Amino acid sequence: MVTESDIEHIAELADIGISRDEVPEFTRQFNAILEYFEILDTVEGESAPAGGITNAFRDDEPRPCLSQEAALANAGSTEDGFIKAPRVM
Amino acid sequence: MKTIVGLEIHVQLATATKLFCGCSTDYRDDGPNTHCCPICLGLPGSLPRLNRKAVEYGLLVAKALDMRVLEESDFARKNYFYPDLAKAYQITQSDRPLAVEGTVEIEDDEGHEKIVRITRVHLEEDPGRLVHVAGASKYSLVDYNRSGIPLLEIVTEPDMRSPQEARRFLNKLRTILEYLGVFDGEREGALRVDANISIEGSARVEVKNISSYKGVEKALTFEATRQRNLLRRGQTVARETRHFMEGRGITTSARGKEEAHDYRYFPDPDLGPIRVADRVAAIDLPELPTARKNRFMAQYGISLNHARTLTGDPRLADFYEHVAPADPILAATWAADILLGELNYRNMSIAAVPADRIRELLALLRAETITDAAGVQVLREMLDACAAGRPCEKPADIVKREGLARATGDDFVAIVQAVIASNPQAVEDYRAGKKGALNFIVGQVMKETRGRADPRELGRIVSECIEKGGV
């Protein structure tokens, strides 16, 4: 069971804005889904690491970069070749 | 009350391309966002592909630090939001790093050898760089040129007992990395340190944001004093993260700025595991600093201090070996005692010094064609030329042009006699037995001859002249 405050905490972690009136509905849906996930409690044993292709390396050879113009083309706002972002200070 | 220090060091590996894309790492002289591609910009749909060289460099370090390379290691995503982090996760290694359990030998504060244990080394990508714009509207500017630069994170056990030990550890580590050729210490920000420091029995404080290895001792000294003062006043040390303000030399609490993090690590599904433990045996390590220091003492017969200084930087050591053969001890004195000082004064790198010219200079000194004082003058001329980007003249040509050839006593008798003649008081003092008077007269002659005469020889000539009763 997750509570409404859990939902608010998760939204915070995920940087997903959530309005007050959405919280009860999200909480209810979450709990219904988590109830469905309970079957996983019956899985036994540790999971092995995922595997996949081992040592998929690349040679250390430079390739062309995007032009500064192309790198900035999709950014919402730019300044002197930099991409503008919200403040962190 | 013991001080306990552990370090986390982030080293930018000197690969040609970034960790997961083919963008060049040589971005420092270029404008923002000019060394970027869909991968390091985190554009939707792009995928990482691991740089083999970065893994090889990691293995080289692991072997040099005598570490155990994991049979299988992998990459994980460290999830957090920050404008410099293009994908909102950093690709790093978490549960299964490249290598664990190594050692580095340093000297403790009493000059005894001690071991600092290395917990782990792992590969990860550097985030971009943020510029903070202050003023009425505050915002950030992001440059992703640094995004994806390969970092090797090296984590130590809390084995250091003072800020000085921490500095010595870092110097040693940096030297090893330079010897391995995996790291270019001249690149700005190529080595960054987070330090954990506590006073035995009290809470541990993490000091972040130390961007030079020289800053580490300063930051830790400040922090150790701060913690001791708190304890002395009966207060407790809070377990917290603090930032080092390089300019002011102080640490400030990051409280309120750092949330409780939950990075939600999980294996990066875009990258398979690495299995490279079997490659370690085939790696040929270059000669490392300690071995080279010992060899220098044995092979060249130079002092421990000279050997330590000369092997402290692989380029300096290479330089020394280039100029040493004719007269290793003379070369050691000049390289370690004189040249280094002149370089520091000019903020010059040893790489900019033409070794062949220095070898010629040493030959002139060895043949006593010039005096030490004239040698320093010639050296300065050469370094100034190099620093200004002018061609470096042969030392013999400088000597000729400046008339710096060592003057034998006979050539100078006239000058000596002139000096004696114009300083009767000094002569009288000398005759009265005042030793200082001789030095004064010799000094006057040195001045007149611009260092071309050997001071000892000159002393003899001056005494002879006076005793002959010339005046």
Next chain:
Amino acid sequence: MAGTLDFSPDDRYNAFITTCSTAPFSGGALAGIAVAVKDNISTAGIETTCGSRILEGYIPPYDAYVVELLRREGAAIVGKTNMDEFGMGSTTETSAFGPTKNPVDPSRVPGGSSGGSAAAVAAGLVPMALGSDTGGSIRCPAAFCGVVGLKPTYGRVSRYGLIAYASSLEQVGPMARTVEDVSRVMSVIARYDPRDATMFDRPYDHRPSADIGGLRVGIPGEYFGEGVDPRVAKKVRDAIGVIEDLGASTVPVSIPGMRYALAAYYVICTAEASSNIARFDGVRYGPAVDTRKSWHEAYQDIRQEKLGPEVRRRVMLGTFALSAGYAGRYYAKALGARQKIRQDFERAFRDVDVIAGPTMPTVAFPLGERTDPVSMYLSDILTAPANLAGIPAISVPCGRVDGLPVGLQLMGRQFEEERIIDAAYAYEQGVKA
């Protein structure tokens, strides 16, 4: 042969988010053929939105490798098809650009998330399309719209340029009206790409053959059990009967791990999605974030405004499944379940060459009917196991129930697309004859 193709479709089913009125093409295996591309596959110079407002206006500076390959073989990329936002849905109703309608019955969903691609093919607007399949997103709409759709083996088609939803599960794959056309597209797009580190160098180069004598077909009881519409099950059994008549034999098999499959699938896909969708913050692309705010506030605001409720729900679910204190119970257990399912399939494939069952438990349902997340998730129960196991699976139309198409799903061993293509082709030709 090179030129441009004029493309001005009557898009009454809202199959496209973007259309290209003049599409250039060159010579090659697909010279001049109109191909529609799902809008989560990057196309240089053509807006690529993933069905989301948060990517509105995003123009990729590069082509996905599959698109590069299509262009190289002469295909004309005529448009970007509608989809559930970021692929998160089974109906195409979560698209920010409105739902796609099922051309067979416009009051019903086309399935999803590649509903636009399926509808564009079913409506005859294009002969071929690309979709992507994370838990059934090609096969589900193929089944609901009555077209053929193939989810390749994980690692056989490059994911470079496919905007990630759940990286360890998804593949780009072809959709078309015939098995032969699906096979043609597959032979163009299944080419090794060194930029995708999860890719194997196993190109597909095959012409379908209807000769399936001696083929052993596994019938998993779990695919015909509870939750599966008996009329759908009956159609699929009939279709398997046709395959038997063509010389194949059937063998009962079991995939006991199926009981975990959906829970494992949803934990893994939401966990990966929570990380993959995190980069959409309005800084580097998409609608501009408000730079006057502090970063968490600014990100939360734009992500609340521009991401739909299903995406936000799944991102939060995945965040939770990976969070401290819960990762062991959810994410780690889901990986364990995934491993069991993979082993179940490996075991089954020792005795059989292909495994057959329904693609979807039901036929296409009415638009707007399923709003509850859990009941929506349940519709992926028969398709998600192939994604968890990384094996190829194809859906081929096998008749209708109440006038609505039913899909026969054929799953094969890793890298044995050729076999399931042949079986699907044999069935298709067998029914035609």
